Amino acid sequence: MSASSQIDVEAERVRRTIAEDVQAGSSELVEFSQQYARNSKHKNAALAIKVGASNIEDPAIADSLRGRMTGILEDILVDRARQDPSVSERLQARERLYARFRKEASKQETICRLDEITKRFKRSGFVLGPVSFDFRAGEITALTGENAHGKTTLLRLVVGEYRASSGSVTFPALAPGPRFYWSRVKEHIGYLAQKLPDWTGALEDTLYFHAAMRGLSPPESETQVQYLVARLDLAEHITKRWDELSGGYQLRFALAEALVGKPRLLVLDEPLANLDPKAQAALLWDLRNLAKSASNPMAVLISSQVLNRLEAISDNVIHLRKGQVAYRGPTGEIGSGRTSNTYECDTPLSQGVLMERIGAYVQDVRHNGVYYIITTPRAVSYRDMLQLLMNADVPFTHFRDIGRKAMGLFEQD
Amino acid sequence: MRAYIAILAAFMRRLGRWLLLREPMLWRAQPPRWLVLVSLAVIVIAAIPLMLTSIKVPAEVDDLTLDTVTIRTLLRYGVAIALFNWIGSIVGKPVGELAPRRHISTVVAVAIGSFVWLALPSVLTYPQINAIKRLGPNDQELSANLEAVSRYDRWGCVPPDVDADEIEKLRNVLAYYTGAAPDLKKEQAVSSCKSKDFFSLTASGAFYSARKVIETIWEARGFGTNGKNQFYDIWSKPYWWLAFALGLGILTAILSYPTYVWRRTFLRR
Numbered sequence: 142m143s144a145s146s147q148i149d150v151e152a153e154r155v156r157r158t159i160a161e162d163v164q165a166g167s168s169e170l171v172e173f174s175q176q177y178a179r180n181s182k183h184k185n186a187a188l189a190i191k192v193g194a195s196n197i198e199d200p201a202i203a204d205s206l207r208g209r210m211t212g213i214l215e216d217i218l219v220d221r222a223r224q225d226p227s228v229s230e231r232l233q234a235r236e237r238l239y240a241r242f243r244k245e246a247s248k249q250e251t252i253c254r255l256d257e258i259t260k261r262f263k264r265s266g267f268v269l270g271p272v273s274f275d276f277r278a279g280e281i282t283a284l285t286g287e288n289a290h291g292k293t294t295l296l297r298l299v300v301g302e303y304r305a306s307s308g309s310v311t312f313p314a315l316a317p318g319p320r321f322y323w324s325r326v327k328e329h330i331g332y333l334a335q336k337l338p339d340w341t342g343a344l345e346d347t348l349y350f351h352a353a354m355r356g357l358s359p360p361e362s363e364t365q366v367q368y369l370v371a372r373l374d375l376a377e378h379i380t381k382r383w384d385e386l387s388g389g390y391q392l393r394f395a396l397a398e399a400l401v402g403k404p405r406l407l408v409l410d411e412p413l414a415n416l417d418p419k420a421q422a423a424l425l426w427d428l429r430n431l432a433k434s435a436s437n438p439m440a441v442l443i444s445s446q447v448l449n450r451l452e453a454i455s456d457n458v459i460h461l462r463k464g465q466v467a468y469r470g471p472t473g474e475i476g477s478g479r480t481s482n483t484y485e486c487d488t489p490l491s492q493g494v495l496m497e498r499i500g501a502y503v504q505d506v507r508h509n510g511v512y513y514i515i516t517t518p519r520a521v522s523y524r525d526m527l528q529l530l531m532n533a534d535v536p537f538t539h540f541r542d543i544g545r546k547a548m549g550l551f552e553q554d
Numbered sequence: 555m556r557a558y559i560a561i562l563a564a565f566m567r568r569l570g571r572w573l574l575l576r577e578p579m580l581w582r583a584q585p586p587r588w589l590v591l592v593s594l595a596v597i598v599i600a601a602i603p604l605m606l607t608s609i610k611v612p613a614e615v616d617d618l619t620l621d622t623v624t625i626r627t628l629l630r631y632g633v634a635i636a637l638f639n640w641i642g643s644i645v646g647k648p649v650g651e652l653a654p655r656r657h658i659s660t661v662v663a664v665a666i667g668s669f670v671w672l673a674l675p676s677v678l679t680y681p682q683i684n685a686i687k688r689l690g691p692n693d694q695e696l697s698a699n700l701e702a703v704s705r706y707d708r709w710g711c712v713p714p715d716v717d718a719d720e721i722e723k724l725r726n727v728l729a730y731y732t733g734a735a736p737d738l739k740k741e742q743a744v745s746s747c748k749s750k751d752f753f754s755l756t757a758s759g760a761f762y763s764a765r766k767v768i769e770t771i772w773e774a775r776g777f778g779t780n781g782k783n784q785f786y787d788i789w790s791k792p793y794w795w796l797a798f799a800l801g802l803g804i805l806t807a808i809l810s811y812p813t814y815v816w817r818r819t820f821l822r823r
Contacts, residue, residue: 297814301651301814301818302812302814302818303814303818304818322653323651323815324651324652324653324656325653327650327651338648341643341646341647342647346574349574349575350574350578350581350582350647353574353575353576353577353578353581354578354579354649354650354652359575359576362575363575
């Protein structure tokens with residue numbers, strides 16, 4: 142019997158004894174640790190447990206000790222495996238690979254750079270920008286703003302559907318230099334327009350078609366399409382016609398098309414509009430994982446009105462107000478320079494009654510059609526406001542601090 | 555027959571899959587469905603005149619010529635409709651903004667496909683022309699027959715010295731080329747004849763038919779070398795067709811570009 146097999150047999154014996162009898166198990170663990178542990182801390186831990194394990198009556202404590210002893214036993218085995226030359230080489234190779242992935246993922250290459258970009262529409266007089274921003278690999282940027290405030294225009298500038306009136310769009314990671322061919326850059330861009338074009342022919346064929354168009358070999362195409370079909374839960378609908386699909390599934394297929402070929406920049410215009418809450422959460426979670434993938438980190442630019450969910454996964458936010466950038470920066474820094482706090486509150490009280498009860502302590506109370514928006518001095522914290530509402534006997538079913546959320550940016554509009 | 559159809563269908567499926575994974579732009583043109591099936595349809599339709607006619611006697615030349623010319627014309631309209639739908643189906647599969655070189659396969663596929671479709675109806679009239687030119691006597695006799703039926707202003711004004719032997723000879727010629735022996739009788743000539751002694755012959759319609767058959771056989775024998783005739787346009791200006799087919803290919807590639815590319819490039823919007 143080889144040395145490693147001998148250890149495994151011994152370890153199994155100790156495990157069984159620990160499960161049957163704590164005190165006997167602690168003794169065997171000490172013997173095992175003395176014989177096999179390569180780190181003295183494991184030997185000491187086994188000894189300490191043996192001392193503490195004498196005369197234990199309480200079954201809960203016994204169970205706890207069993208857990209700790211099993212942990213020490215497994216640690217001894219892992220420690221030995223790590224020092225085994227063959228195991229250690231594999232572990233080191235894996236560590237090197239992970240380190241490489243982490244390094245690549247952390248490079249945060251700038252995939253797309255907007256430099257003082259503007260777009261003027263002569264007929265309507267609408268002007269977008271100037272907007273400057275770097276879209277980096279592994280980061281999700283949420284594009285927010287009211288309807289007709291320039292979100293889609295900005296997305297279409299990024300994907301080359303519009304020419305900027307001034308400023309520039311460049312793709313440092315895809316095409317170094319100020320001059321580039323859109324056709325080449327677009328091989329690395331996945332774009333999901335707000336209005337999805339109808340697909341013709343078999344859905345599966347269309348996915349394979351786009352995979353092949355992005356230069357994937359036949360086996361790669363097979364792998365990627367099957368992966369996306371499984372991941373986006375499309376298998377059940379793959380044999381249907383486009384017009385037989387629900388809006389949600391049409392969107393998923395379009396997303397699969399945008400993702401096939403592993404794009405470096407993914408641009409999504411209102412992708413959550415046709416999805417139920419569960420599907421929204423699943424999609425955003427998938428986007429987060431895809432964007433931060435170690436092997437192929439993507440820059441994701443996504444516009445949506447589903448702010449809470451979008452905010453939860455995005456690293457940056459660009460908020461547009463009448464074509465101008467009202468905020469751009471990390472999601473966590475929204476409202477960092479605010480001079481007042483803004484809270485959202487749902488209460489059956491009328492505005493007059495609410496003002497009567499809390500008006501002396503707040504700057505402003507107004508109704509946005511759904512909730513009351515309460516503005517207070519910066520010094521009034523969330524907890525203070527909550528206490529104030531309870532003290533003032535204000536019944537409420539919803540209360541949220543939106544001063545540091547994207548929603549708060551809308552309330553400033 | 556079922557086995558052949560099954561084999562053809564399986565072959566086309568496999569070819570389609572192969573193209574889809576390896577030559578997606580070519581797959582977009584759906585060559586198995588369009589090029590193979592439409593070409594087969596054109597071949598079958600173009601062969602109809604030969605299937606309808608046994609073409610063993612000159613009397614059938616007229617019908618065969620009419621069928622050949624009519625079906626060729628109809629096929630051209632059919633091909634035009636097929637081309638329109640084919641190009642529509644290609645353009646209807648959006649590919650986004652691609653480098654021009656990636657559209658070369660579309661240009662080539664559409665150019666070849668449309669040239670083949672345009673040429674097939676004409677190419678497939680060759681068997682008909684060959685069948686026609688094999689009919690009738692040798693060139694010398696055919697020429698003499700043509701002269702006989704063409705003489706004297708189509709026999710509306712027959713000189714008085716034309717005797718019964720010659721009229722009998724003429725009757726035989728007409729019978730050979732029209733399939734029916736007309737009863738040729740002397741009648742009073744029309745007033746426009748050179749002399750009052752002239753007379754005319756009945757069954758002048760037979761003269762016209764016989765002359766047309768002889769001319770058709772003559773033209774079929776001289777096809778390609780004998781200048782302009784009713785078969786002339788079969789191979790007239792093939793280079794123009796090639797240019798037209800190439801133009802269609804380029805047009806398809808141009809239409810494959812999203813409109814925003816043109817707007818961005820030319821209108822700078």
